[in-house]
Amino acid sequence: MYDSVHPNTVSLTAITPVAPISGGTALRLIGCPDGELPELLAAARAAKERFKPGIVTYSRKVFLPLTNLCRDYCGYCTFRRDSGDPGAHTMTPDEVLAVARAGEKLGCTEALFSLGDKPELLFPEMRETLRHLGYRSTLHYLEAMCALVLRETALLPHPNPGLLSAEWIARLAAVSPSMGLMLETTNASLLAPGAAHDNAPDKAPAKRLRTIEEAGRLNVPFTTGLLIGIGESAADRVDTLLAIRDLHQRYGHIQEVIVQNFRVKPTIPMADWPEPSLGEMLRTVAVARLLLPGVNIQAPPNLSAPYYDYEELLDAGINDWGGISPLTPDYINPEKPWPHLEQLRLRTQAKGFELRQRLPVYPEFLPAVMAKPGLLSKKLGAAIDPSGFARRAA
Secondary structure, three states: OOOOOOOOOOOHHHOOOOOOOOHHHHHHHOOOOHHHHHHHHHHHHHHHHHHOOOEEEEEEEEEEEEEOEOOOOOOOOOOOEOOOOOOOOEOOHHHHHHHHHHHHHOOOOEEEEEEOOOHHHOOHHHHHHHHHHOOOOHHHHHHHHHHHHHHHOOOEEEEEOOOOOHHHHHHHHOOOOOEEOOOEOOOHHHHOOOOOOOOOHHHOHHHHHHHHHHHHHOOOOEEEEEEEOOOOOHHHHHHHHHHHHHHHHHHOOEEEEEEEEOOOOOOOOOOOOOOOOHHHHHHHHHHHHHHOOOOEEEOOHHHOOOOOOHHHHHHHOOOEEEEEOOOOOOOOOOOOOOOOHHHHHHHHHHOOOEEEEEOOOOHHHHHHHHOOOOHHHHHHHHHEOOOOOEOOOO
């Protein structure tokens, strides 16, 4: 491995688990040869232990696909539908509440809202659906459903609605303790014809960075991350992580960075695309940890099988498994079931960590959110234990 001081050799023991590495070092480490991978992983795990010693977290959730209509056509997506397609659906308030209440009975604390980006701008049918429900836009409907879940259940909403203005971030922050938007990549060339984000204007990196920055200006705890294996280079992955780090250094609001791997599905335009290897995932996660030593790093366990055991990701420095549902499937990757929570606990324990259930907002971000009086603060106070984790044990 290399650094800028000794271009031909360097020991990763020189990397401290506190200070973030430079972009140049990250670029070299993400392409390290196999023989040096164990040393990289050891450095990343040490950084994780300095940050959150002894524990790995997850969020017990219900997945609420509020609408799968979407105006973007990404080459890797099976979630989205056009109006009139088989399976196209917008949930009613009764459906939202029924799923949330069923999840509450199973100890869930997060209501993850996923939906297409402003589908009413493309589909007249969605405009008619919204009119029938009594809302002017998908975001107005999302806001109302977050408020409904917050008011009628013990679950805490975590919306992922796509691009947002500062006004909408503020509005949704009043009914949810955190929200998210995957940056995915800073490589704008993936918007080109035939590329992963062809005909997906909302995936323009500059637009997504603007939303993440607006959340920072408003001090909203925010989840973001990168999607690897969609045509970007290793250098693009580093650049994406550096863009996230830059925003976090300015605003301190990035509560979680997800490293998600592309998975092939038979019906997508990218059905013949190669999937990223275990080595690529481990290197990317480890470099994410070393670039962001004080940020929660997550990788979804259900996207690992069948090629490797998901607990290997713990060696690369993650401290969180993300949302796991005992009730609803992963509607974005429905062919990849969540691990059973007891198996997740046992596998995490076998790697030397205690599994703890968290809320959709991480403990270190709770004080600022709870400082605002109102229903959201009261619901958070009722949901947490003295350490800021979910009151119900994992």
